[in-house]
Amino acid sequence: MxxxxxxxxxxxxxxxxxxxxxxxxxxxKILQMKLDGLIxxxxxxxxxxxxxYDLLRIRHNRVRHLIAPAYMIEGMLNVTIAAYSVESKTEIxxxxxxxxxIRVPVITGTNVRxxxxxxxxxxxxxSLVIDDLADAYENLVxxxxxxxxxxxxLSRLLGEIERITRRVKALEHxxxxxxxxxxxxxxxxxxxxxxxxxxxxxxxxxxRE
Numbered sequence: 001m002x003x004x005x006x007x008x009x010x011x012x013x014x015x016x017x018x019x020x021x022x023x024x025x026x027x028x029k030i031l032q033m034k035l036d037g038l039i040x041x042x043x044x045x046x047x048x049x050x051x052x053y054d055l056l057r058i059r060h061n062r063v064r065h066l067i068a069p070a071y072m073i074e075g076m077l078n079v080t081i082a083a084y085s086v087e088s089k090t091e092i093x094x095x096x097x098x099x100x101x102i103r104v105p106v107i108t109g110t111n112v113r114x115x116x117x118x119x120x121x122x123x124x125x126x127s128l129v130i131d132d133l134a135d136a137y138e139n140l141v142x143x144x145x146x147x148x149x150x151x152x153x154l155s156r157l158l159g160e161i162e163r164i165t166r167r168v169k170a171l172e173h174x175x176x177x178x179x180x181x182x183x184x185x186x187x188x189x190x191x192x193x194x195x196x197x198x199x200x201x202x203x204x205x206x207x208r209e
Contacts, residue, residue: 024176032168
């Protein structure tokens with residue numbers, strides 16, 4: 001790496017290293033601030049994702065518990081016909097938003113819930129278990145959409161935290177100390193050179209006198 005190469009005890013080299021150290025310190029502060037913001041956002045989002053996951057499991061279990069009675073009461077054929085009779089189609093839209101300079105997904109759904117009379121299957125020819133099953137499926141799809149968006153955002157933020165943490169540690173434990181040592185080495189070498197030069201000039205002046 002450039003900051004680990006052998007340095008020459010010159011004034012220009014000292015200025016270059018000091019400028020790099022200033023940039024490294026500034027980058028470290030900016031990345032640390034961004035890291036703190038991401039950690040705060042993750043701490044806020046994680047409980048929400050956990051709650052949405054728990055709700056998703058509850059609604060999934062609700063659907064599983066309703067399928068068996070629906071098959072027993074209506075029969076597999078009638079349940080299948082009722083399912084294919086639904087005219088409205090759920091549409092999933094995936095977009096992005098900027099969060100701390102990170103592009104995170106936003107998942108939304110339309111036509112997730114429908115009115116009872118708009119589902120397409122005949123109300124007189126089916127029992128209430130079909131309605132309950134349709135409601136349960138709509139609730140499950142709604143929970144899936146909500147969980148998928150926030151879970152993807154949380155995963156993206158955690159990956160970014162890991163990446164920034166590596167950079168912060170590299171700056172803190174490798175780059176900044178290496179630059180500081182190089183600057184100290186050049187400063188000491190230049191001071192030694194200046195002392196030798198002053199001593200040489202002193203002897204030259206003394207000989208001339």
